[in-house]
Amino acid sequence: MMQETAIFNEKIERVLENINKVMIGKEEEAMLSLVALLAQGHVLLEDVPGVGKTMLVRTLAKSLDCDFRRIQFTPDLLPADVTGVSIYNPKELEFEFRSGPIQGNIVLADEINRTSPKTQSALLEGMEEKNVTVDGRTIPLKQPFFVMATQNPIEYEGTYPLPEAQLDRFILKMKLGYPSPGQEMQMLEATSKTHPIEAISAVMDRDELLAVQEEVKDVYIDRNVQQYIINLVTGTRENSAIYLGVSSRGSIALMKAAKAYAYIYGRDYVLPDDVKYLAPFILAHRIILNTEAKYDGLTSDSVVEKIVQNTHVPIRKEFNS
């Protein structure tokens, strides 16, 4: 349900074109990943294996000329395996830091719920602080830094589901889902000889990306749109089906994402439309339903949708005097 009047920002449009060459029928997901990237947030992907998570991240990295790293989370993975480790160099007679996979621009954290909370928190700290602490030393992470973490919703055995406080760190949560039969046919045709990822090249470099991230911050958001965000978030806190509502971090995330979304569409101001469209992706994973609601068959998505329906869009400006 993307906006139909898609007049994209030129730079962004090139990136999206690139992704769409590789990821057939995933325009919306590509765009949402970009929203998170431009808002300097991180994405949580909840999906079954083999639907193209890795391909999406790799295409993104290649288009933006970024370093791509991948961490496959396993139960025996240690924090040092993520952040890097200091090794004693007998020749130099000192400890030498070997950076871990987190030291990339775009990191795919695969099946994040398979590893121990300790290791999870090492990644999450990096996501939040933009640096990691190894042996008492604080090492800054590369910029831009973007994590796309995946979670397998099917297998629960031997997993460590992320606590809600941690989920909050991801600016948005989305699903890739299966392609339609027609799209799958296109995909098969496209990959029968060479993988289309081989054919694409970078359309933006890292510095440009950093500059764009700064520009996104300058997107104007009016007080009445901010009020709309607050009303939505307050709605989650007052809803009887919700046990835990959205935190203030959630409202900030919604605002940042809305700015990025507006930027992608070539606007320098945020519309309530942006907020309304993004709200389910940004709010749904931040709420906890109470038990009755779950038994009633409600889901976080349906509850957020209901809240959006019940929140009035601001359509009148208060003029002073």
Added chain:
Amino acid sequence: MKMKMPYLYTLLLYSCAFILFLEWLYPVQQIGDVTNMTVFMLYTVFCFFISILGVKWWLSMPLKGFGLLLIIDSLFMAVPMLSRRWFEQLWLEVGFNLNALVAQQWYELTPLFRSVLFLLLIWMLSYLLHYWFIVRTRVLVFILLTFVYISLLDTFTVYEADGAIIRTFVVSFVALGMSNLFKEMDRESVRFSLVKKAPVWVIPLVGVVLFSTLVGYAAPKFDPQWPDPVPFIQSAAKNTGGLGNGSGIQKVGYGEDDSQLGGSFVQDYTPVFEAAAKDEHYWRVETKDVYTGKGWEKSAEPEYELISGERFYMQMVSSEVETEEFEATVDFNEDSAMEKLVYPYGVSQVESEQDFALRADFDHGEARTIRDTEPVNLDQYTVTYDSPSFAIDELREVKGAQAVEERYTQLPDSLPERVGELAEEITEADGNWYDKARSIESYFGRSGFTYQINNVPVPGEDQDYVDQFLFDSQAGYCDNYSTSMVVMLRSLDIPARWAKGFTSGEVIENGDTTDDYDRYEVTNANAHSWVEVLFPGIGWVSFEPTQGFSNLTDFYTNMDETEQDDTLDSPEAAPAQGQQEEVSEEEDAAAADATSDNDSGNIEMNWWYVLIGTAVTAVLVWIIYRTRFRWRTAYLFRKLQKRKDARTFQDAFHYLLALLNHKGLVKDPDQTLREYAKRVDFRYGTTEMHQLTSHYERILYKNEMNNQETVQLSQSWKNLMKQIMA
């Protein structure tokens, strides 16, 4: 997407339509000259029945048509149906009536043709109501029309819609509730099957309607603020002042025939004449002396005496009675037609600029104005009269049996004995005629009789008019009271007769000083009847038994009388005599009464103008209301061009939203402007809404104001407004 209503509910709703339609037909029967209403009703039932069956048009059309022909045949055709002659006759009728129609000779139309038209109307309405109520579920317009129709008929015709308005209220509110429910369910896509299982919705609906009906029925209601215009319209149309046709409801006024008294009437404030007089006094026209048990007649064919001079002396009191000479002028209203002379007590002379003579029947106090043996209506005349005053002590001397003319103590054999017994009882303590008369005169006020003009019964075949009033209804108007008093007096062998005329009317112009003449207006509502008692040796003295009226006869006592009678001392106090205690209790009755209702005269003059004024204002308001969007659009457009600021644009934009909302394109609160604009542009095939919305979005969400663009867009705004309004 329209959902199918379950049959039961369709049937219910359509029954409501049917009942409402019947409310249209009832009055037709009463006010029109439609005789075979039952047939039309049956045809209505038939048409509605066919419609509700929901059969295809090729079946329902011939069925209804055949029904129509059947009725026409049974009502008008003598020859066998569908025979050759039958068709010929029908063909002739149609040809004749079509010619009459073309020639606009409406009165030529035959009953057959008019019936056909009426039946066709019923047919069409059965179809229309089916469409309104069932297909569109839009019932409000028809309901409003029904209410207007009934109210208008009730106001301007003799049709009494007391019951009809309650029936209509109940039925229409049930229909409204149901149709609203259907529309709501349709909108929310609620399935009817859910409702079917739980018809709980019926309980609150019926409860609320019944409750409000009961409250409305029981609650106190304002009396009509205007006098009933029906008699006014009728007399304006007919130019007459006679009594109605005796169909139950009559109109007060001076009438000739009093042989059947009783029944309700409506007040008619059409002026009859204006009079300039020194004091209030009754205007006498004639008396009647034979009581039949149902009403009054004259004893014998009146013997007329031709009087050609100005002198017209009605000897009613003996020469010993004190009199005072006065003069009064009578100005007849152009429209009123009184052939009988209206005169005050003690009349001695009648002068007029017009040439006239009098044919007087002194026995009955009646004088007709004639010119060359033809009746004539005088426009204006002056009467000179010797107003009598009676000494109470002299009146009191009359007691015991006296030899008087038999006709003044005549009573019908059929008069129940209890009337006489009651008279005896009332006058038990009185030793003379005067006191007896006074006791009977004040009896009604003491015993809780009420003055009313509605729901006054007409005596049945075996009933006596007076007996019914005294023992049964105990409510009525002047005829009841005066007749009862005369009859009771006669049962005590006191000679009395029944006098008719007018009360003094309303003062419309006060004289500057007490010596000046006041001007009175006398209307049909002032027509009155009272009692005259013959005191041998003194003469005829009038009494006023009617509730709410005062005896205007001047009684006085000599100074050496007992203290008890002191109140009667001054002539001014006399009119209130015998009524004083009752006055406060009778205020309500008096308010309804012609002599004491001060406002009604003026209102009666003005209500026609008020009505026209209200209608014109209503039409104007309605036009302005209907064109309000145009006015506002023009105003806002000019303001936009002048101000060019964000705030004005916001007003204009929101006005656009309000208009769209009014046109049924409602913006949901959670809908963004962009989403809404897309819907609007799609609906009207425009692009303006998108342009305007984009501009407004920048004002609203970007805090930007481009005045140049505002001016450019104001034209788009106006165009879009016009397109939506069209």
